[in-house]
Amino acid sequence: MIHKFAFEALDRTFRDVTQVNKPFGGKVFVFGCDFRQVLPVIPHASRAEVVSASLSRSYLWRCMKVMKLTINMRLCQTDDIHENLRQRNFAEFLLKISNGKYPVIPDTENVIDLPSDIVIPEEKLSDLIDFVYPNLIENFGNVDYMAARAILTPKNDDVENISFLIMNRFPGEFHVYPSADSIDLTEDSNMEQPQLYSPEFLRSLRIPGLPPGELKLKVGAPIMLLRNLNPSQGLCNGTRLICRGFYSKVIDAEIMTGPHISSRVFIPRISLTPSDTDLPFILTRRQFPIRVAFSITVNKSQGQTLNRVGLYLPQPVFSHGQLYVALSRITSYQCIKVLINGDQKRQTKNVVFSEIFQ
Incomplete structure (x- = not known):
């Protein structure tokens, strides 16, 4: 928001x-x-x-005049009465999660038991990957297949790790694009020699909202745009694309979602500066404004509709509404699985700021 x-x-x-x-x-x-x-x-x-x-x-x-929407249009209805009942039950479950009304485990802070049928019982990330991306090799480069699925997780570090694991299963060679990073010292910094920050160190920095210092891509891999480049052509922050070709100055990609689906576009390098960091200097990174999108953060998934979702929780969600957003991206209750690290495979936090509804 x-x-x-x-x-x-x-x-x-x-x-x-x-x-x-x-x-x-x-x-x-x-x-x-x-x-x-x-x-x-x-x-x-x-x-x-x-x-x-x-x-x-x-x-x-x-x-403002408030007008409320009351029907979950994302969850599809079918001709099967029993399936429709399960869909309605899942919609009610999502409402309880979103409003903070889902039962909390006694003597805990916001900890809930998720339904057993959506939880992967064994702590195996490979099982979650196989659920979300079955027959991955056979669907290499398939736009419809790639656009309909993603693994969601709260933190950027886990997004990069998951995407790298899946990329290693992909056929083809890596195309590596290092960034060109520069710094300006902040007023609070006492450092008089900015050259002491090596290019390797700057490239290793993982900063939310910026592309990685070293992009590793393959033809057919899904990517997500991190900046508005040309909204009239569908190149907006959050647009998902699929890699089609690599050149020294541009990346050839195909838009996977939205009104410009199937359009071929060229993505250039641009200079990006984070708006707010804890670094003692201002970093400017010249890189392609994209990130590999086999996995995306929960926050970035807002507005997306997916046919298959895996929710990976090595740590619980940490902000209001994140669990609801992650669980509600799907079109059917059968199309989501959750993997929780730790001894309690079904227990996780549901953070809700109840005062926002008042």
Whole structure:
């Protein structure tokens, strides 16, 4: 969810442009938001600060008419009465998860028991990969196959590790693209010799929102765009593509989802700078703005509809709505499996900030 400041800035802009002192200059806006899903991401923020940054805490909220959607359109209905009943039961399960109403294990903080039929009993990541990507070699380069599935996990490090494991199963040779990194020292830094940070060290840094310092790709592998390059051609942040060819200055890719599906595009290198890090310098990374997308973070999966999902939880989710988002990407209750590390294979946290609904 976008920070409330973005909406308030838009409101002030329209008031200035139209010279009409009404919300958004008197223009009608339609907003789509779900407070059950992930709230604004603010590094190091407290629970109260995250809730306060939400749209419902803005001065604009009292000017809005709330219209609620009540039917889960993602879960498909069938002609089978028993299947429809299971789908409805799963939809009710998702609502309880999203609202924080699903029973919590006594004497624990937000810990729940997931249904046994969606949990992989053995702690084997290979089993989860096989469930999400069966017959992977036979479907090498198949757009429909790749677009319909992904392994979700909360943290970027696990995303990269899973994608690398699956990439090793893929046929073909790796194409390696190292980044060109540079730094500017921050005002708080006492370092007078930025050259002491070696290119190898800078390239090894894993920073949320930036592509890796060393991209390892194969033809037929799925990738996700990390920046808006050309929205009119479908090249938006979060667009999923499949690699078709590699060149020194561009990557040839095919769009897998959305209205521009099957379009061939060229992705260039661009310079990227993270908005907020704990580093003592400002890093600029020149790299292709993509990430391998066999696995994606739970936050990045918002808005996606998938036919098969694996949820990998080496650690529990850590933010409001993440468990609900991960479990609700599918079209059928049969199409998701969860792998939880630890002794309790079915137990995990469901983090819900109940005050956001008030």
